[in-house]
Amino acid sequence: MSAIREIPCDKITDTVADLFIGASTDLGEDVLSAVREAARSEGTALGRYALEKIMENAKVAQDEGLPLCQDTGLAVVFVEVGQDVHVTGGDFSEAVQEGVRRAYRDGFLRKSVCDPITRANTGDNTPAVIHTEIVPGDAMRIIAMPKGGGSENMSSSVMLLPSAGQEGIRRHIVEAVRKAGPNPCPPTIIGVGIGGSIEKSALLAKKALARPVGEPNRSDPRLSQLERETLEEINALGIGPQGYGGRTTALAVHVEMMPCHIASLPVTVNIQCHVARHKEAVI
Amino acid sequence: MKDPQRIHTPLTGEICEHLRAGDRILLSGSVITGRDTAHRRLAQAISEGKPLPVDLDGETIFYAAPTPPRPGRVIGSIGPTTSCRMDEFAPVLMKAGIRGMIGKGERSAAVREAIARHKAVYFGAMGGIAALMSACVKKAEVIAYEDLGPEAIMRLEIEDFPLIVINDTEGGDLYEGAPGRRSMDPGSADHRK
Numbered sequence: 001m002s003a004i005r006e007i008p009c010d011k012i013t014d015t016v017a018d019l020f021i022g023a024s025t026d027l028g029e030d031v032l033s034a035v036r037e038a039a040r041s042e043g044t045a046l047g048r049y050a051l052e053k054i055m056e057n058a059k060v061a062q063d064e065g066l067p068l069c070q071d072t073g074l075a076v077v078f079v080e081v082g083q084d085v086h087v088t089g090g091d092f093s094e095a096v097q098e099g100v101r102r103a104y105r106d107g108f109l110r111k112s113v114c115d116p117i118t119r120a121n122t123g124d125n126t127p128a129v130i131h132t133e134i135v136p137g138d139a140m141r142i143i144a145m146p147k148g149g150g151s152e153n154m155s156s157s158v159m160l161l162p163s164a165g166q167e168g169i170r171r172h173i174v175e176a177v178r179k180a181g182p183n184p185c186p187p188t189i190i191g192v193g194i195g196g197s198i199e200k201s202a203l204l205a206k207k208a209l210a211r212p213v214g215e216p217n218r219s220d221p222r223l224s225q226l227e228r229e230t231l232e233e234i235n236a237l238g239i240g241p242q243g244y245g246g247r248t249t250a251l252a253v254h255v256e257m258m259p260c261h262i263a264s265l266p267v268t269v270n271i272q273c274h275v276a277r278h279k280e281a282v283i
Numbered sequence: 284m285k286d287p288q289r290i291h292t293p294l295t296g297e298i299c300e301h302l303r304a305g306d307r308i309l310l311s312g313s314v315i316t317g318r319d320t321a322h323r324r325l326a327q328a329i330s331e332g333k334p335l336p337v338d339l340d341g342e343t344i345f346y347a348a349p350t351p352p353r354p355g356r357v358i359g360s361i362g363p364t365t366s367c368r369m370d371e372f373a374p375v376l377m378k379a380g381i382r383g384m385i386g387k388g389e390r391s392a393a394v395r396e397a398i399a400r401h402k403a404v405y406f407g408a409m410g411g412i413a414a415l416m417s418a419c420v421k422k423a424e425v426i427a428y429e430d431l432g433p434e435a436i437m438r439l440e441i442e443d444f445p446l447i448v449i450n451d452t453e454g455g456d457l458y459e460g461a462p463g464r465r466s467m468d469p470g471s472a473d474h475r476k
Contacts, residue, residue, distance in 0.1 A: 045284045046447075053412045061414035067350045067360040070413040108359055110350040110433050119320050121432040150365045150387075150410065182458060183365050183388035185410035242409050243388065243458060244447070275411040 002084045005138035007283060009090035012140070015281050016099025019144035020075060021107035023279040024067045027058040030212040031251070031276050038187060038241075038248040047246025051187075054241075054274055069275045072109035073146030075100040075128035078210060082137035093130060100128040112149065131203065143210050143280040151188060151273040154180035157202050160265040166226065169194060169267055173230045174237070176269040177250065182243020185273035189213055190234070190253045193268040195260035205270035208254035210278045217255055227253045241274075251276075287445065293341040294382040296402035302448045304455035308406060309443040314343040314385070316437040318364050321428050322372040329379050336427035337436060339376060343383030348433040349423070350413075358423045358439075360413035363387040366405070370394050377401040389458050390450055398450045406446035407457070419444040 032055065039051040061068045077096055081087075087095075104111055104125035111125045135141075156176065160168050173192055180188075193204025217223040231253045240246025251274065260266060285307065290298060292312030302308070315337060317325065328335055346366055350359030366386030373384065374397035382403050387410045390398075398405055408416070422440035429435050449457045 049284065050409060053409055053415065057412035057415040060418075061360070064414065065353070066414035066417055068414055069411045070347065070349050070360045070362045071364070072350060108351045108353050110348060110359070112348075112433065121434070123432065153365065181389055182407075183367065185387065242407070273411055 002138065004084055004086045005082070006086050006088045007140055008088050009092065009095035011283055012087070012092065012095040012142070013099040013102065015142055015283050016077065016096050016144060017102040017106070019142060019279045019281055020100060020103035020109070020146060023144050023146055023277040024072050024103075024107060024109055025061050025065055026279075027061065027068055027275065028212070028278070030214065031274065032058060034213045034251040035187070035274065038251060042241070042246050042248050044240060044244070044246040046244040047241045047248055050241035050244060051248060067107075067109055068277070069148060069273075070110055071112060071148040071150065072104070072125075073148050073277070074113060074152075075104075075125060076145040076147050076206065077128050077130045078143040078145070078207065079130065079132045080135045080141040081132055082139045083134050084138035085140055096130050097126045097128055101126050109146075139282050141280060141282045143278060145206075145210055145278045148185075148273050148275065151184035151271045154184040155205075155268070155270045157198055157266065157268040159198065160267055162263070162265045164265060166222070169265075170226060170230055170233070172267055173253065173269055174233050177234045177239075177271070178237055180271055181239060184271045185275070186239055186243060187241055187248045187251045187274050189272040189274075189276050190230070190250050191270040191272060192253065192255040193270070194255065194257040194266070196258045196266060197260070198266050200258065201266035201268040202270065204256040204258065205268040208256045209270060209272045209276065210280075211254050213276055214252045220257065223255045223257055227255050289443070292343050292383070294343055294404065295341070296382075299382065299402050299404045300452050302404050302451050303453070304448050304451050304457045304459075306448040308446040308448060310343075310406070310446055311442045311444070312440070314345050314383070314439050314441060315426070316345045316347045316349075316439060318346050318348055318434055319368055320431055320434050321436050322369050322376070324428060325379075326372040326375045329375055335379070338380070340380035341382050342380060343385065344376070344381055345408075345439065346384070346386035349417075349437075351433075352423075356417075358417055358420045360417050361420060362410055362413035362416055363408040366390060373397065377403050385446060395450050395454065395456060399452050399454050402452050404448060404452070405450040407449040408444070408446055416444065
């Protein structure tokens with residue numbers, strides 16, 4: 001039997017708080033290099049201007065410790081818990097929530113969470129959305145993803161007919177981006193979840209967004225091909241940075257897939273703005 | 284690219300008539316912020332004939348809710364939210380005096396038509412460069428609906444705030460013919476509030 005490793009709740013709280021503050025002010029090198037690359041090939045002057053501003057913003061945010069975007073998001077947290085971990089000194093979920101609470105207070109981040117009906121703000125950006133997964137090992141991997149509302153609003157889950165096939169999936173992805181137009185702050189990253197059940201496809205799409213921008217799906221060559229082809233098609237739409245026209249509508253398409261019911265073909269397209277924030281730590 | 288024009292608030296019908304979709308602007312002066320819930324409250328007060336917490340006559344409204352300022356700073360990061368959620372209220376607010384709107388993304392046909400009718404203007408601000416835009420805000424104070432937290436109405440003094448005209452008084456539209464354009468028109472299944 002493997003030895004049990006103890007991870008105290010305090011450690012989880014501290015890690016979550018640091019990750020959210022860091023994610024809110026530091027644009028990852030993955031996004032930056034994708035933007036830099038896009039600026040080199042962008043054909044419109046306004047498009048290039050917008051991409052340069054994105055790079056300038058990242059520098060100012062880091063230098064001055066200011067959030068990259070005023071929408072510091074709904075806090076989405078992925079936690080892979082090693083099956084040999086024993087969480088001590090409190091309640092695991094509450095430890096994560098406390099980390100989010102602390103990050104949004106001490107990091108001067110905007111509290112953007114409210115009651116869905118009354119729209120009354122909860123005041124501390126909780127509750128965070130926590131996705132846990134039990135994995136082998138004695139470590140805990142925490143991914144913090146502050147998710148902006150504007151791009152999330154342009155996302156959707158659908159149940160396609162199985163006969164739609166790969167061609168139907170491709171059309172659906174491109175159409176979702178076309179319909180979103182300038183609203184989700186292009187250039188975007190498109191997370192796609194195919195298969196599973198309706199909620200699993202959404203989860204796959206969200207987790208696809210946690211992948212470093214532009215890193216292809218390495219598990220299935222059909223998917224990396226779908227990623228390349230849809231990205232090319234999306235960037236031929238002409239929406240461009242901020243919708244001002246141009247070729248840089250998306251920086252990447254990330255697809256994840258799993259088998260589904262013989263009657264179904266669930267597909268979720270989760271759109272992420274260019275402020276693609278995700279930071280992770282292993283404790 | 285043409286150099287941006289410098290414009291100062293308060294905006295007038297005459298100023299707006301000279302603006303054309305695609306013009307780059309550096310806006311200075313006083314503007315107010317207001318987004319989802321503030322719009323709903325203002326529109327409700329107007330429909331009930333109740334007094335408004337702020338006189339909208341000639342105002343420019345920025346669809347924004349900034350991050351809280353660190354000690355010693357005027358404001359945190361600030362940038363536009365998606366404007367289409369304000370579409371159902373914007374014509375009513377223009378009728379009540381709003382002359383300028385700042386946001387991001389496309390507007391409904393009804394809003395575009397009201398902009399022409401009221402000689403108003405809709406400016407786009409870039410989304411996701413809010414740290415950079417923070418430096419253009421020289422003063423900020425909450426003036427109404429404080430209970431809304433980040434969604435409260437603030438008065439901002441801005442200087443050379445970079446904008447682009449999206450919808451003008453002649454019906455000009457930066458997104459005209461752009462992919463996805465028609466998706467936001469009323470009656471479309473894809474119209475999202």
